[in-house]
Amino acid sequence: MAYDFLKVKTQGGVTVMKISAPKSLNALNSTILGEIDDCIDNLGDDTRVLIITGDGEKSFVAGADISEMAPLGEEEGCEFGKRGAAVFRKIELLPIPVIAAVNGFALGGGCELAMACDIRIASTNAKFGQPEVGLGIIPGFSGTYRLAKLVGQGMAKELIYTGRAIRSDEALRIGLVNAVYEQAELMDKAHEMAARMIANAPIAIAYAKKCINESYDLNADEAIELENEQFGLCFTTADQKEGMDAFLNKRKPVFTGK
Numbered sequence: 542m543a544y545d546f547l548k549v550k551t552q553g554g555v556t557v558m559k560i561s562a563p564k565s566l567n568a569l570n571s572t573i574l575g576e577i578d579d580c581i582d583n584l585g586d587d588t589r590v591l592i593i594t595g596d597g598e599k600s601f602v603a604g605a606d607i608s609e610m611a612p613l614g615e616e617e618g619c620e621f622g623k624r625g626a627a628v629f630r631k632i633e634l635l636p637i638p639v640i641a642a643v644n645g646f647a648l649g650g651g652c653e654l655a656m657a658c659d660i661r662i663a664s665t666n667a668k669f670g671q672p673e674v675g676l677g678i679i680p681g682f683s684g685t686y687r688l689a690k691l692v693g694q695g696m697a698k699e700l701i702y703t704g705r706a707i708r709s710d711e712a713l714r715i716g717l718v719n720a721v722y723e724q725a726e727l728m729d730k731a732h733e734m735a736a737r738m739i740a741n742a743p744i745a746i747a748y749a750k751k752c753i754n755e756s757y758d759l760n761a762d763e764a765i766e767l768e769n770e771q772f773g774l775c776f777t778t779a780d781q782k783e784g785m786d787a788f789l790n791k792r793k794p795v796f797t798g799k
């Protein structure tokens with residue numbers, strides 16, 4: 542599928558979605574949100590891991606497009622927020638791992654996009670922040686929810702109230718990113734991580750993702766019950782038989798995703 546603002550390539554089980562709007566540092570307008578949505582809808586079974594990154598060496602995504610938002614009224618603002626939030630939620634609910642390879646500015650909607658991914662790795666020049674209150678708005682693509690979830694309410698409140706951008710070393714310290722690499726290494730490291738995931742059983746990964754995602758909003762008993770149910774379901778898969786047979790026979794498993 543050809544897009545105006547996305548460069549998409551699938552190879553060896555990994556799809557790389559590169560957001561490419563150089564004139565605005567990859568800021569997200571409605572067209573780009575629509576393209577991301579379409580790309581997610583059209584990921585085939587040959588995609589085992591999705592990597593989202595930004596084009597160029599300066600920016601992952603510099604936020605939602607301020608020129609598009611500037612003239613909006615309440616209803617349209619609400620609609621724009623809903624649109625972005627729905628696309629990001631779709632990313633979060635994908636049954637495959639999604640890695641954000643944050644290669645520069647991840648501000649506002651860019652930070653929110655990265656937070657909708659399962660895992661964030663960043664280049665040394667990356668900058669994260671939620672500068673919205675400086676524009677008279679609040680994070681509107683689910684940033685108030687996900688930032689607090691990832692780094693705790695106190696830190697999320699500080700970052701959102703001050704609008705302060707943080708460098709990748711601080712993002713690492715507060716747990717917003719998993720690892721920081723030199724820009725030149727970032728995509729290789731993302732692919733390395735993806736390859737390790739692809740070597741494992743895809744249904745088991747999907748079940749683990751479901752448990753981790755959903756248990757956040759459950760109480761302990763509900764979360765444990767959900768895990769138990771998903772754990773049981775693993776035993777209905779050919780991959781469970783294969784994984785355990787391979788271990789017992791001292792060979793490498795060959796998973797089929799069944």
Ligand code: CO8
Nearest residue numbers: 564565566568603604605606607618622648649650681682
């Ligand atoms: N929207 C539109 N255009 C942008 C954006 C953006 N978010 N970010 C950068 N650009 C454009 C600039 O206007 C500039 O365009 P031009 O060349 O035509 O003047 C071009 O990109 C290059 O930018 P700069 O010249 O500013 O580059 P610098 O290296 O000097 O600075 C920064 C880079 C620090 C990233 C700076 O561009 C900046 O501060 N950008 C805005 C960052 C920001 O505030 N992002 C948050 C936006 S709000 C948001 O994301 C809310 C999400 C929820 C929405 C809910 C909807 C209701």
